[in-house]
Amino acid sequence: MTIHCEIVSQDRIVFQGDVDIVVLPGTDGEMGILPNHTPLLTTLNFGLIRVRQKGQEEVFTVAGGVAEVQPTIVTVLADAAENVAEIDVKRAEAARERAVKAMEEKSRDEQDSYLAIEAALRRSNLRLDAARRYRRSAQRPSRLGETDKGD
Amino acid sequence: MSSAREMRLRIGSVQNIAQVTRALEAVSASKVRKAIAAVEKTRPYATKAWQVLTHVAGQPGRNSLHPLLATRGEIRNALVLMISGDRGLAGAYNTNILRYTARNFDEYPVPVQYIAVGRKGRDLLIRRGKQLIADFSDIPAAPSFMDISAIGRLAVREFLAGKADEVHLVYTDFVTMLRQEPVTKKLLPLELGVEHKHVMRDQQGATAPAYIFEPAEQELLDEIIPRFTALQVYQAVLEAIASEHAARMVAMRNATENAVDLVAHLKLEYNKVRQQAITNDILDIVGGAEALS
Numbered sequence: 001m002t003i004h005c006e007i008v009s010q011d012r013i014v015f016q017g018d019v020d021i022v023v024l025p026g027t028d029g030e031m032g033i034l035p036n037h038t039p040l041l042t043t044l045n046f047g048l049i050r051v052r053q054k055g056q057e058e059v060f061t062v063a064g065g066v067a068e069v070q071p072t073i074v075t076v077l078a079d080a081a082e083n084v085a086e087i088d089v090k091r092a093e094a095a096r097e098r099a100v101k102a103m104e105e106k107s108r109d110e111q112d113s114y115l116a117i118e119a120a121l122r123r124s125n126l127r128l129d130a131a132r133r134y135r136r137s138a139q140r141p142s143r144l145g146e147t148d149k150g151d
Numbered sequence: 152m153s154s155a156r157e158m159r160l161r162i163g164s165v166q167n168i169a170q171v172t173r174a175l176e177a178v179s180a181s182k183v184r185k186a187i188a189a190v191e192k193t194r195p196y197a198t199k200a201w202q203v204l205t206h207v208a209g210q211p212g213r214n215s216l217h218p219l220l221a222t223r224g225e226i227r228n229a230l231v232l233m234i235s236g237d238r239g240l241a242g243a244y245n246t247n248i249l250r251y252t253a254r255n256f257d258e259y260p261v262p263v264q265y266i267a268v269g270r271k272g273r274d275l276l277i278r279r280g281k282q283l284i285a286d287f288s289d290i291p292a293a294p295s296f297m298d299i300s301a302i303g304r305l306a307v308r309e310f311l312a313g314k315a316d317e318v319h320l321v322y323t324d325f326v327t328m329l330r331q332e333p334v335t336k337k338l339l340p341l342e343l344g345v346e347h348k349h350v351m352r353d354q355q356g357a358t359a360p361a362y363i364f365e366p367a368e369q370e371l372l373d374e375i376i377p378r379f380t381a382l383q384v385y386q387a388v389l390e391a392i393a394s395e396h397a398a399r400m401v402a403m404r405n406a407t408e409n410a411v412d413l414v415a416h417l418k419l420e421y422n423k424v425r426q427q428a429i430t431n432d433i434l435d436i437v438g439g440a441e442a443l444s
Contacts, residue, residue: 011192042365068203
């Protein structure tokens with residue numbers, strides 16, 4: 001028994017396939033979705049989506065969004081999402097530095113751009129943490145406990 | 152027949168036009184490629200979002216679920232969001248969308264107000280004496296969601312304020328390079344597509360049971376419904392941009408071909424005139440020589 005899972009970000013399909021379980025970072029807490037789940041609609045936090053497929057686990061970062069659960073299908077509409085294996089650590093690192101710098105320069109009066117930069121910073125932090133935790137190639141020691149806060 | 156000099160001028164100007172239209176065609180060809188890529192990138196998300204919306208709207212008791220989903224018993228006025236181009240020289244692109252709008256809404260049973268996206272559409276609507284409540288011109292060539300979301304927000308606001316009991320979206324759907332079709336979509340309140348009912352039955356063999364909402368229903372719906380509605384507008388704008396460039400490219404290609412044909416025709420005429428003039432000159436000389444001898 002499997003459940004079909006589709007993760008779609010605003011500019012592409014990140015993942016689709018039949019899986020055994022999907023773990024979502026819901027706004028009210030993490031939830032594991034098994035086949036034949038009752039219909040559910042939830043918003044998502046910054047965090048990680050974990051998908052298990054025949055004992056193999058794939059991890060995706062998600063920067064907020066919405067998930068719709070039907071008994072046979074889980075649809076994740078992410079504001080931004082990517083497979084942890086795809087994360088370019090160097091680029092994420094550079095992006096974080098840019099965001100930190102931009103945040104120091106911007107005054108808090110410019111609400112919109114400030115929020116945009118803050119979101120960018122949260123995204124790159126999320127990516128970096130996820131990469132550290134879930135990739136063997138990551139050089140730094142894992143910093144547990146920081147991932148789910150997202151900021 | 153016009154003089155050889157006039158014809159030479161005419162040939163020159165037609166050649167210039169061909170050069171300009173050829174350049175415009177090349178520009179549109181590169182723009183259309185980018186626009187298509189943009190549409191296709193966001194299409195899966197928009198389609199899924201629309202599906203989720205229709206699922207939500209298919210819930211029992213949708214009228215009380217969220218004000219944006221509620222159908223109103225009495226429709227007193229409608230709002231039409233028409234998406235056209237900022238610039239002309241795109242063949243029948245702008246007139247087609249306007250004609251389509253007129254066909255659908257000129258004899259609408261209730262008064263219709265318009266929001267125009269694109270300068271050409273705005274001008275055409277004004278010329279026809281339509282009531283315009285907003286105009287969004289000069290949208291960027293590759294708009295981001297942020298650039299467009301204001302349009303959707305305005306439509307939502309008008310609907311919630313009761314100034315419009317229905318909101319329709321009219322835009323040109325990009326089918327292929329050679330085919331773009333004006334379409335209309337009911338944006339608010341949400342209309343259940345036939346396709347959706349089909350999907351739900353296939354999946355469960357019965358109509359959808361009620362959702363569990365997390366966080367609370369109201370909070371969740373307040374967040375996603377306006378955003379997904381704006382997303383539909385965004386997707387429509389992307390489709391329209393791709394259509395506009397494709398239409399312009401085809402129009403310019405036709406114009407170039409016509410200009411080349413015209414030049415060939417004019418050159419033939421010109422050579423005839425020139426030969427005739429030479430023949431006349433020779434006849435004159437021969438005639439003069441004969442008269443002298």
